[in-house]
Amino acid sequence: MKWSELSDNWCPVARTLSVVGDRWTLLILRDAYLGKSKFEEFAESSGMTRHILAERLKRLVEEGVLERRLYSSAPKRYDYVLTEKGEELRPALRIMKDWGKKHMPVRREAKA
Amino acid sequence: MKWSELSDNWCPVARTLSVVGDRWTLLILRDAYLGKSKFEEFAESSGMTRHILAERLKRLVEEGVLERRLYSSAPKRYDYVLTEKGEELRPALRIMKDWGKKHMPVRREAKA
DNA sequence: TTCCCTGCGTTTTGTTTTGGAACTTATGGC
């Protein structure tokens, strides 16, 4: 089965994962919950490539998790802010934060 | 930055995602929470290929999320059961289930 | 004892996604 077919799965967990269950997407949400909203902020903070970041942001907007907002009209610049739908996933990230603190100690030097 | 370098990130969310933040892994945990434990059960239920399933199970065991358990000695057969560490991620999946029910309605016919 | 069945993977062969880095576009300041 292909991942792209998951959005119509009978299981609500699977449908949720069809939006956020890939590499990097939840890291974008983490940054959004920390108040970041700009492309460059996400790019620097998460360490993902601009290529993938652009693609993920596009999909999160399509899915209504983020909203693309014009924040400067000249030059035209957009940023990305959480919708109510996006906010409602915050508790899941909080659990992952606690779990990581408890179960995933840092082994070597952190880089980013 | 490569995904594989995430396990030593300063952020606990990132470290958590280095274990469960890829395609399919959380779907394995979903099945585990539903009481499944056998290779064939995971394979059929999730729809992922056996190739990837084997690789993910191996990593979840290495990370201490699942435990590989001999459940039949002749022929030798193993299954996979949740550790306490694995159990503690269950609330995150519960949130995703609720989120999916609320925000991700099924659009077409489900297949699996 | 030959043959098929079950359960748990591994191998093989293409396709898709990702990583890294350079390039583009529009504007503002000096």
Added chain:
DNA sequence: GCCATAAGTTCCAAAACAAAACGCAGGGAA
């Protein structure tokens, strides 16, 4: 004009994935 900034886009090689066939160790029936 010339450099800087912000938000992407494009290109190519490398890694991950999908699908299907294969392997292996018994078990049970004929």
